Amino acid sequence: MAYIEPAPIKDRENPFESMMSRFHIAAQALGLEDEVYNVLKAPTKQVTVSLPVTMDDGSIKVFEGYRVIHSNILGPSKGGVRYDIHVNIDEVKALAAWMTWKCAVVDIPYGGAKGGICCNPRQMSAGEIERLTRAYTLSMMEVFGPDRDIPAPDMGTGPQEMAWMMDEYSRAIGKTTTAVVTGKPLVLGGSLGRTEATGRGVMVTALAAMEKLKINPYQATCAVQGFGNVGSFAALLLEERGVKIVSISDLSGAYHNENGIDINEAINYRNKNKGSLEGFPGGEKLGSGEELLELEVDVLVPAAMEDVITIKNAHNIKAKLIVEGANGPTSAKADPIINDKGILVVPDILANAGGVTVSYFEWVQNRLGYKWTGERVNRRSDRIMKDAFDKVYRATQEYDVSMRIGAYIVAIDKVSKTYKFRGGF
Numbered sequence: 001m002a003y004i005e006p007a008p009i010k011d012r013e014n015p016f017e018s019m020m021s022r023f024h025i026a027a028q029a030l031g032l033e034d035e036v037y038n039v040l041k042a043p044t045k046q047v048t049v050s051l052p053v054t055m056d057d058g059s060i061k062v063f064e065g066y067r068v069i070h071s072n073i074l075g076p077s078k079g080g081v082r083y084d085i086h087v088n089i090d091e092v093k094a095l096a097a098w099m100t101w102k103c104a105v106v107d108i109p110y111g112g113a114k115g116g117i118c119c120n121p122r123q124m125s126a127g128e129i130e131r132l133t134r135a136y137t138l139s140m141m142e143v144f145g146p147d148r149d150i151p152a153p154d155m156g157t158g159p160q161e162m163a164w165m166m167d168e169y170s171r172a173i174g175k176t177t178t179a180v181v182t183g184k185p186l187v188l189g190g191s192l193g194r195t196e197a198t199g200r201g202v203m204v205t206a207l208a209a210m211e212k213l214k215i216n217p218y219q220a221t222c223a224v225q226g227f228g229n230v231g232s233f234a235a236l237l238l239e240e241r242g243v244k245i246v247s248i249s250d251l252s253g254a255y256h257n258e259n260g261i262d263i264n265e266a267i268n269y270r271n272k273n274k275g276s277l278e279g280f281p282g283g284e285k286l287g288s289g290e291e292l293l294e295l296e297v298d299v300l301v302p303a304a305m306e307d308v309i310t311i312k313n314a315h316n317i318k319a320k321l322i323v324e325g326a327n328g329p330t331s332a333k334a335d336p337i338i339n340d341k342g343i344l345v346v347p348d349i350l351a352n353a354g355g356v357t358v359s360y361f362e363w364v365q366n367r368l369g370y371k372w373t374g375e376r377v378n379r380r381s382d383r384i385m386k387d388a389f390d391k392v393y394r395a396t397q398e399y400d401v402s403m404r405i406g407a408y409i410v411a412i413d414k415v416s417k418t419y420k421f422r423g424g425f
């Protein structure tokens with residue numbers, strides 16, 4: 001292979017370059033042809049829109065929105081829409097590519113995409129968010145579609161935003177089309193099990209990894225960074241399996257309790273406290289949220305955002321196992337430090353793929369016009385997650401690489417084989 005230098009990584013790691021450097025290592029291990037490498041490295045389509053929205057005070061504010069389709073080789077593209085003040089095109093490009101690899105790892109028939117709007121939803125009213133969501137959906141009519149590109153929730157969005165997207169899309173084409181987005185409210189074509197699906201997949205893969213490391217869940221301790229949808233359900237479900245959650249955190253800080261935090265109590269507290277753990281009495285407050293990452297625990301679940309384990313703190317991580325609930329929590333430069341320390345990492349594109357797996361089930365149910373029981377959803381998604389874990393673990397051994405590179409190998413192998421059958425121009 002006539003490979004060029006690996007993608008450069010600047011000081012402040014660019015998430016797309018972080019993704020590319022792993023892609024590059026896996027592509028080399030696989031002996032991927034240059035032609036396919038070049039097809040997979042560039043996103044298929046990038047759309048940027050400008051969205052004027054009337055705010056409650058009558059003024060008009062213009063927001064920038066993005067949708068990046070990384071690939072539609074495996075099928076219609078799939079991926080969430082993020083509302084956050086830090087959203088930018090490089091981040092959305094990386095997240096879109098991660099969706100391609102994620103869908104391939106769990107073997108569901110989707111390509112990868114991601115969307116985002118640069119905004120601060122915490123400072124907007126429900127009406128403002130609704131108008132922004134409808135404006136974004138209308139501007140993406142040529143992109144979205146149940147057989148083209150299917151959005152879902154991500155950071156800063158949830159079932160209500162998905163309901164507005166579904167409604168706006170349906171109005172525009174003149175018929176109710178539930179399968180155009182996933183993560184909808186249950187009453188509007190949502191699937192049982194979707195809300196907890198990402199956290200559940202984190203639990204399933206964490207237990208599978210603990211088995212490999214011979215860690216008994218009933219004697220294990222765990223710290224969970226981030227207490228949103230992913231972190232809180234991962235914590236709850238791991239606690240139900242006997243793991244002691246000694247530390248949790250959110251934007252307000254980290255809370256620690258050697259005897260184990262009562263996760264149900266923490267969730268109830270957060271729900272009554274405008275979504276924040278601020279003042280949570282069930283644990284002692286640590287000096288800084290980052291301290292949580294360096295605690296002496298068996299399992300660490302970063303479930304907040306990108307780039308939290310970096311060259312700055314990777315040396316200080318003491319967990320034996322990291323299960324990545326968030327997308328991209330470990331920077332590419334931190335990978336070798338973590339690997340040298342002998343820490344097993346269940347990478348994001350495997351660990352958090354439970355969400356998109358149940359999104360796929362939601363889409364299937366919408367198209368069938370039929371509703372599955374929660375038991376069926378969980379049974380099938382658990383099996384998919386466990387099979388994906390085993391497949392990645394086998395690749396890890398076969399190629400003698402980390403689980404992260406093993407997961408990329410499984411994904412790239414599937415996408416490249418499919419690409420060769422479909423062919424290009």
Ligand code: GLU
Nearest residue numbers: 079080152153154356359
């Ligand atoms: N935003 C979630 C993720 O990053 C879910 C995507 C989906 O369900 O399409 O995996």
